[in-house]
Amino acid sequence: xxxxxxxxxxxxxxxxxxxxxxxxxxxxxxxxxxxxxxxxxxxxxxxxxxxxxxxxxxxxxxxxxxxxxxxxxxxxxxxxxxxxxxxxxxxxxxxxxxxxxxxxxxxxxxxxxxxxxxxxxxxxxxxxxxxxxxxxxxxxxxxxxxxxxxxxxxxxxxxxxxxxxxxxxxxxxxxxxxxxxxxxxxxxxxxxxxxxxxxxxxxxxxxxxxxxxxxxxxxxxxxxxxxxxxxxxxxxxxxxxxxxxxxx
Numbered sequence: 001x002x003x004x005x006x007x008x009x010x011x012x013x014x015x016x017x018x019x020x021x022x023x024x025x026x027x028x029x030x031x032x033x034x035x036x037x038x039x040x041x042x043x044x045x046x047x048x049x050x051x052x053x054x055x056x057x058x059x060x061x062x063x064x065x066x067x068x069x070x071x072x073x074x075x076x077x078x079x080x081x082x083x084x085x086x087x088x089x090x091x092x093x094x095x096x097x098x099x100x101x102x103x104x105x106x107x108x109x110x111x112x113x114x115x116x117x118x119x120x121x122x123x124x125x126x127x128x129x130x131x132x133x134x135x136x137x138x139x140x141x142x143x144x145x146x147x148x149x150x151x152x153x154x155x156x157x158x159x160x161x162x163x164x165x166x167x168x169x170x171x172x173x174x175x176x177x178x179x180x181x182x183x184x185x186x187x188x189x190x191x192x193x194x195x196x197x198x199x200x201x202x203x204x205x206x207x208x209x210x211x212x213x214x215x216x217x218x219x220x221x222x223x224x225x226x227x228x229x230x231x232x233x234x235x236x237x238x239x240x241x242x243x244x245x246x247x248x
Contacts, residue, residue, distance in 0.1 A: 019050050027058060035062045053083035057092075064096060070215045072096045074190045077217065077248045081182070084121040100215030106233040120175055128176035135169035186247035189230075191216045193245075198238030202227030209238040218245065 026041035042059045060075035076093040083089060123131070142165060145158035194214050199206040202224045212218070212232065221237065222229035228245070231237045 019045055019048075023055060023058070030058065030062055030065075035065050038062050039066075051078075051082065053079045053086060053089065055079075056082070057086075057089055060089075060092065060096075064092070069096050069099050070190060070192055073100070073215050073217070074192075074246055074248065077188070077190065081248060097215070101213035102216040104216065104233045107235045119171075120178065123175075123179075125176050125179035128172050128179055132169055132172035132176055135165050135172055139165040139169055187220045188248040189218055189220055189228075189245040190214075190248065191218060191240075191245050196240060196244050198230070198236075198240055200238060202229075202239045206239065210236060212240075217248075220247070 022041060022045050026038045026045075029035075029041065030038040039059065039062050042055060042062065045055060046059075056075045056079035060072045060079060063069075063072040063075060073093065073096045076089055076096060079089045080086065080093060139162060142158045142162040146155050146162060149155050149158065191212050191214050195211060196213075197211050198209045200209055201207075216232065218230040218232055218240075220228050221231055223242070226242050227239050228242050229237065230240055230245075
Protein backbone atom coordinates (compact mmCIF):
# COMPACT_ATOMS: atom_id res chain seq x y z
CA UNK A 1 0.00 0.00 0.00
CA UNK A 2 1.43 3.39 -0.97
CA UNK A 3 1.72 6.16 1.60
CA UNK A 4 -0.98 8.21 -0.19
CA UNK A 5 -3.41 5.30 -0.30
CA UNK A 6 -2.67 4.48 3.33
CA UNK A 7 -3.42 8.04 4.52
CA UNK A 8 -6.52 8.29 2.32
CA UNK A 9 -7.91 5.06 3.73
CA UNK A 10 -7.37 6.24 7.29
CA UNK A 11 -8.85 9.67 6.53
CA UNK A 12 -12.04 8.13 5.13
CA UNK A 13 -12.40 5.99 8.25
CA UNK A 14 -11.40 8.66 10.77
CA UNK A 15 -14.91 9.18 12.09
CA UNK A 16 -15.94 5.56 11.69
CA UNK A 17 -13.27 4.19 14.04
CA UNK A 18 -12.54 4.86 17.66
CA UNK A 19 -9.25 6.67 18.42
CA UNK A 20 -7.60 3.54 19.85
CA UNK A 21 -8.23 1.67 16.59
CA UNK A 22 -6.59 4.50 14.66
CA UNK A 23 -3.65 4.51 17.07
CA UNK A 24 -3.28 0.78 16.52
CA UNK A 25 -3.35 1.33 12.76
CA UNK A 26 -0.61 3.96 13.04
CA UNK A 27 1.37 1.73 15.41
CA UNK A 28 1.27 -1.07 12.85
CA UNK A 29 2.63 1.32 10.22
CA UNK A 30 5.35 2.35 12.68
CA UNK A 31 6.30 -1.29 13.34
CA UNK A 32 6.61 -1.82 9.60
CA UNK A 33 9.00 1.10 9.33
CA UNK A 34 6.44 3.38 7.61
CA UNK A 35 7.18 6.33 9.89
CA UNK A 36 5.76 9.00 7.59
CA UNK A 37 2.51 7.07 7.26
CA UNK A 38 2.32 6.53 11.00
CA UNK A 39 2.88 10.24 11.67
CA UNK A 40 0.21 11.22 9.16
CA UNK A 41 -2.32 9.12 11.05
CA UNK A 42 -1.13 10.37 14.44
CA UNK A 43 -1.53 13.95 13.25
CA UNK A 44 -5.03 13.20 11.94
CA UNK A 45 -5.94 12.04 15.44
CA UNK A 46 -4.27 15.09 17.00
CA UNK A 47 -6.23 17.46 14.74
CA UNK A 48 -9.44 16.03 16.19
CA UNK A 49 -8.30 17.48 19.55
CA UNK A 50 -7.74 13.99 20.90
CA UNK A 51 -4.68 13.65 23.07
CA UNK A 52 -3.03 11.09 25.31
CA UNK A 53 0.43 10.39 26.60
CA UNK A 54 0.50 7.22 24.46
CA UNK A 55 -0.30 9.17 21.30
CA UNK A 56 2.35 11.85 21.89
CA UNK A 57 4.94 9.29 23.01
CA UNK A 58 4.42 7.30 19.80
CA UNK A 59 4.71 10.48 17.75
CA UNK A 60 7.96 11.32 19.52
CA UNK A 61 9.30 7.84 18.73
CA UNK A 62 8.34 8.14 15.08
CA UNK A 63 10.07 11.51 14.75
CA UNK A 64 13.12 10.11 16.55
CA UNK A 65 13.29 7.26 14.02
CA UNK A 66 13.22 9.87 11.26
CA UNK A 67 16.12 11.65 13.00
CA UNK A 68 13.92 14.71 13.55
CA UNK A 69 15.17 15.23 17.10
CA UNK A 70 13.51 18.62 17.64
CA UNK A 71 10.03 17.31 16.84
CA UNK A 72 10.74 14.20 18.90
CA UNK A 73 11.55 16.40 21.92
CA UNK A 74 8.36 18.41 21.38
CA UNK A 75 6.14 15.33 21.47
CA UNK A 76 8.03 13.66 24.31
CA UNK A 77 7.45 16.85 26.30
CA UNK A 78 3.75 16.79 25.38
CA UNK A 79 3.60 13.17 26.55
CA UNK A 80 5.39 13.95 29.81
CA UNK A 81 2.98 16.79 30.46
CA UNK A 82 0.17 14.21 30.59
CA UNK A 83 2.20 11.44 32.27
CA UNK A 84 4.99 13.07 34.33
CA UNK A 85 5.95 9.82 36.08
CA UNK A 86 6.31 7.65 32.99
CA UNK A 87 9.87 6.26 32.99
CA UNK A 88 9.87 5.38 29.27
CA UNK A 89 8.99 8.95 28.33
CA UNK A 90 11.67 10.37 30.63
CA UNK A 91 14.28 7.97 29.28
CA UNK A 92 13.59 8.69 25.61
CA UNK A 93 13.40 12.41 26.29
CA UNK A 94 16.78 12.35 28.03
CA UNK A 95 18.32 10.58 25.03
CA UNK A 96 16.83 13.12 22.62
CA UNK A 97 18.02 16.03 24.78
CA UNK A 98 21.55 14.61 24.79
CA UNK A 99 21.61 15.00 21.00
CA UNK A 100 20.90 18.75 20.82
CA UNK A 101 23.49 21.55 20.83
CA UNK A 102 22.51 23.45 23.97
CA UNK A 103 23.41 21.88 27.32
CA UNK A 104 22.00 24.43 29.74
CA UNK A 105 22.42 24.00 33.49
CA UNK A 106 19.14 24.29 35.35
CA UNK A 107 18.84 26.77 38.23
CA UNK A 108 18.70 24.77 41.52
CA UNK A 109 15.19 24.62 43.00
CA UNK A 110 14.41 25.69 46.56
CA UNK A 111 13.66 22.80 48.90
CA UNK A 112 9.98 23.64 49.36
CA UNK A 113 9.49 23.84 45.59
CA UNK A 114 11.04 20.38 45.26
CA UNK A 115 8.59 19.06 47.84
CA UNK A 116 5.65 20.70 46.07
CA UNK A 117 6.73 19.30 42.69
CA UNK A 118 7.16 15.85 44.22
CA UNK A 119 3.54 15.77 45.41
CA UNK A 120 2.38 17.57 42.26
CA UNK A 121 3.61 14.72 40.06
CA UNK A 122 2.19 11.86 42.14
CA UNK A 123 -1.40 12.11 40.81
CA UNK A 124 -3.31 13.71 37.95
CA UNK A 125 -5.76 16.61 38.36
CA UNK A 126 -8.82 14.36 38.75
CA UNK A 127 -7.24 12.32 41.54
CA UNK A 128 -6.11 15.42 43.44
CA UNK A 129 -9.64 16.83 43.06
CA UNK A 130 -11.16 13.67 44.57
CA UNK A 131 -8.68 13.76 47.47
CA UNK A 132 -9.50 17.43 48.05
CA UNK A 133 -13.27 16.75 48.13
CA UNK A 134 -12.79 13.87 50.57
CA UNK A 135 -10.61 16.09 52.77
CA UNK A 136 -13.26 18.82 52.78
CA UNK A 137 -15.92 16.28 53.72
CA UNK A 138 -13.84 14.96 56.64
CA UNK A 139 -13.14 18.55 57.69
CA UNK A 140 -16.88 19.24 57.87
CA UNK A 141 -17.31 16.16 60.07
CA UNK A 142 -14.68 17.38 62.53
CA UNK A 143 -16.21 20.86 62.55
CA UNK A 144 -19.54 19.27 63.42
CA UNK A 145 -17.90 17.23 66.19
CA UNK A 146 -16.29 20.38 67.58
CA UNK A 147 -19.61 22.25 67.61
CA UNK A 148 -21.83 19.43 68.92
CA UNK A 149 -19.57 17.63 71.39
CA UNK A 150 -19.57 18.72 75.02
CA UNK A 151 -16.49 16.69 75.89
CA UNK A 152 -13.35 18.78 76.23
CA UNK A 153 -11.11 15.97 74.92
CA UNK A 154 -13.35 15.31 71.94
CA UNK A 155 -13.48 19.03 71.05
CA UNK A 156 -9.71 19.25 71.40
CA UNK A 157 -9.24 16.20 69.16
CA UNK A 158 -11.73 17.57 66.62
CA UNK A 159 -9.96 20.96 66.62
CA UNK A 160 -6.49 19.55 65.83
CA UNK A 161 -7.74 17.05 63.27
CA UNK A 162 -9.82 19.83 61.75
CA UNK A 163 -6.68 21.94 61.32
CA UNK A 164 -4.92 18.98 59.74
CA UNK A 165 -7.69 18.38 57.20
CA UNK A 166 -8.08 22.10 56.56
CA UNK A 167 -4.41 22.20 55.52
CA UNK A 168 -4.83 18.99 53.49
CA UNK A 169 -7.94 20.34 51.75
CA UNK A 170 -6.29 23.63 50.79
CA UNK A 171 -3.07 21.95 49.64
CA UNK A 172 -4.80 19.29 47.53
CA UNK A 173 -7.14 21.88 46.03
CA UNK A 174 -4.07 23.93 45.07
CA UNK A 175 -2.42 20.88 43.51
CA UNK A 176 -5.58 20.00 41.57
CA UNK A 177 -5.98 23.58 40.31
CA UNK A 178 -2.35 23.90 39.28
CA UNK A 179 -2.45 20.52 37.56
CA UNK A 180 -5.64 21.45 35.67
CA UNK A 181 -4.42 24.84 34.46
CA UNK A 182 -0.97 23.50 33.62
CA UNK A 183 -2.64 20.96 31.34
CA UNK A 184 -4.63 23.72 29.60
CA UNK A 185 -2.06 26.48 29.27
CA UNK A 186 0.92 26.52 26.92
CA UNK A 187 3.69 28.29 28.84
CA UNK A 188 6.50 26.05 27.63
CA UNK A 189 7.88 25.64 24.13
CA UNK A 190 10.64 24.11 22.03
CA UNK A 191 12.92 26.16 19.78
CA UNK A 192 12.47 25.11 16.12
CA UNK A 193 14.96 27.47 14.48
CA UNK A 194 18.45 25.95 13.99
CA UNK A 195 20.19 28.96 15.55
CA UNK A 196 18.60 32.15 16.81
CA UNK A 197 19.70 35.15 18.86
CA UNK A 198 17.63 36.16 21.87
CA UNK A 199 16.94 39.90 21.98
CA UNK A 200 16.72 42.37 24.87
CA UNK A 201 13.33 43.68 23.69
CA UNK A 202 10.63 42.64 21.16
CA UNK A 203 12.24 44.28 18.10
CA UNK A 204 14.67 43.01 15.48
CA UNK A 205 17.18 45.83 16.12
CA UNK A 206 17.32 45.26 19.90
CA UNK A 207 20.53 44.29 21.68
CA UNK A 208 21.67 40.69 21.20
CA UNK A 209 21.76 38.80 24.50
CA UNK A 210 22.60 35.16 23.82
CA UNK A 211 22.09 32.41 21.28
CA UNK A 212 19.88 29.31 21.51
CA UNK A 213 19.55 26.36 19.16
CA UNK A 214 16.77 24.07 18.00
CA UNK A 215 15.52 21.53 20.50
CA UNK A 216 16.03 23.77 23.53
CA UNK A 217 13.10 23.96 25.93
CA UNK A 218 12.10 27.47 27.02
CA UNK A 219 9.48 28.98 29.31
CA UNK A 220 7.12 31.67 28.01
CA UNK A 221 6.75 34.66 30.33
CA UNK A 222 4.85 37.09 28.11
CA UNK A 223 3.62 37.62 24.55
CA UNK A 224 3.59 40.90 22.61
CA UNK A 225 2.24 40.71 19.07
CA UNK A 226 4.68 38.46 17.15
CA UNK A 227 7.18 38.21 19.99
CA UNK A 228 7.44 36.14 23.15
CA UNK A 229 9.40 36.86 26.31
CA UNK A 230 11.22 33.67 27.25
CA UNK A 231 13.33 32.22 30.04
CA UNK A 232 15.79 29.38 29.55
CA UNK A 233 16.57 26.82 32.29
CA UNK A 234 19.58 28.75 33.65
CA UNK A 235 17.35 31.77 34.34
CA UNK A 236 18.42 33.99 31.42
CA UNK A 237 15.57 36.06 29.95
CA UNK A 238 15.00 37.67 26.56
CA UNK A 239 12.71 37.96 23.54
CA UNK A 240 12.22 35.75 20.48
CA UNK A 241 9.92 35.83 17.43
CA UNK A 242 6.92 33.59 18.08
CA UNK A 243 7.48 31.73 14.80
CA UNK A 244 10.85 30.46 16.05
CA UNK A 245 9.25 28.02 18.48
CA UNK A 246 6.38 25.58 18.97
CA UNK A 247 4.39 25.47 22.18
CA UNK A 248 4.15 22.29 24.21
